[in-house]
Amino acid sequence: MGKDKLKRFQENNGFECLFQPDFKEVFNNNYLMKGKWDLTYFKNGLPIVLELGCGRGEYTVSLAQTFTNNNFIGVDIKGARMWRGAKTVTEMSIPNAAFLRSRIEFINSVFDKDEVSEIWITFPDPQIKKSTKRLTSSFFLERYRGFIKEGGVIHLKTDSQFLHHYTKALVEANNLEIISCCDDIYGKNFADSILSIKTRYEQMFLSKGMPITYLSFKLDNKRALVEPEFDVEPYKEAINSLSL
Numbered sequence: 001m002g003k004d005k006l007k008r009f010q011e012n013n014g015f016e017c018l019f020q021p022d023f024k025e026v027f028n029n030n031y032l033m034k035g036k037w038d039l040t041y042f043k044n045g046l047p048i049v050l051e052l053g054c055g056r057g058e059y060t061v062s063l064a065q066t067f068t069n070n071n072f073i074g075v076d077i078k079g080a081r082m083w084r085g086a087k088t089v090t091e092m093s094i095p096n097a098a099f100l101r102s103r104i105e106f107i108n109s110v111f112d113k114d115e116v117s118e119i120w121i122t123f124p125d126p127q128i129k130k131s132t133k134r135l136t137s138s139f140f141l142e143r144y145r146g147f148i149k150e151g152g153v154i155h156l157k158t159d160s161q162f163l164h165h166y167t168k169a170l171v172e173a174n175n176l177e178i179i180s181c182c183d184d185i186y187g188k189n190f191a192d193s194i195l196s197i198k199t200r201y202e203q204m205f206l207s208k209g210m211p212i213t214y215l216s217f218k219l220d221n222k223r224a225l226v227e228p229e230f231d232v233e234p235y236k237e238a239i240n241s242l243s244l
């Protein structure tokens with residue numbers, strides 16, 4: 001492991017805003033923060049918003065600075081990336097932001113029923129080959145239902161036309177309410193100050209001239225979710241030619 005990565009991992013252990021449950025805690029579904037994020041960390045009674053696959057946490061930090069009437073938690077498995085966000089939150093003493101190092105597959109061990117109000121998913125890997133790995137698949141949305149409030153909003157911002165259209169098809173197939181949808185937020189002057197926050201991956205995609213998409217919808221609890229009928233083939237070639 002590189003020296004820089006080791007140094008970041010060591011520093012991570014000292015950040016109060018960074019939570020790193022061990023495998024047993026999440027595997028046994030008994031992580032000590034489950035149902036207690038407000039009681040033991042934020043202590044302000046404000047709604048909790050997650051950023052899944054947060055990388056360096058640009059959205060988590062910027063949203064926390066802009067919306068001081070919410071709490072934000074960035075979730076990712078890569079500690080060396082999350083170090084950037086945790087360091088900023090620590091240095092700037094941002095009280096309403098935290099980070100969680102965990103695989104998202106175990107997220108139901110970390111948040112309790114109705115503990116979360118909204119979820120941002122920013123530039124996730126499109127996972128064209130396996131739908132159950134997509135962070136917006138019915139497999140993951142069923143997990144989010146375990147802790148998001150009824151009608152809680154999911155925001156997906158991505159460069160991937162495939163993931164954007166797949167997720168839209170899934171939302172429509174399940175009669176979930178779409179709040180907002182755009183397949184080119186900058187080209188169509190759709191990006192407001194929130195959508196204009198740019199993550200590291202977004203900057204890379206923009207430098208390649210790729211349009212950035214956005215979709216937000218409400219996740220209700222009405223019936224079991226189904227996968228949409230969606231043809232992956234037309235997207236495969238485009239994805240291969242654009243891989244970073």
Ligand SMILES: C[S@@+](CC[C@H](N)C(=O)[O-])C[C@H]1O[C@@H](n2cnc3c(N)ncnc32)[C@H](O)[C@@H]1O
Nearest residue numbers: 053054055076077078103104122123199200201
């Ligand atoms: C393409 S990067 C995007 C990072 C950041 N949102 C950005 O826009 O710069 C996807 C991130 O999702 C994280 N990720 C993907 N699948 C994950 C999973 N199942 N559990 C936890 N993190 C995951 C990766 O570690 C990676 O940091």
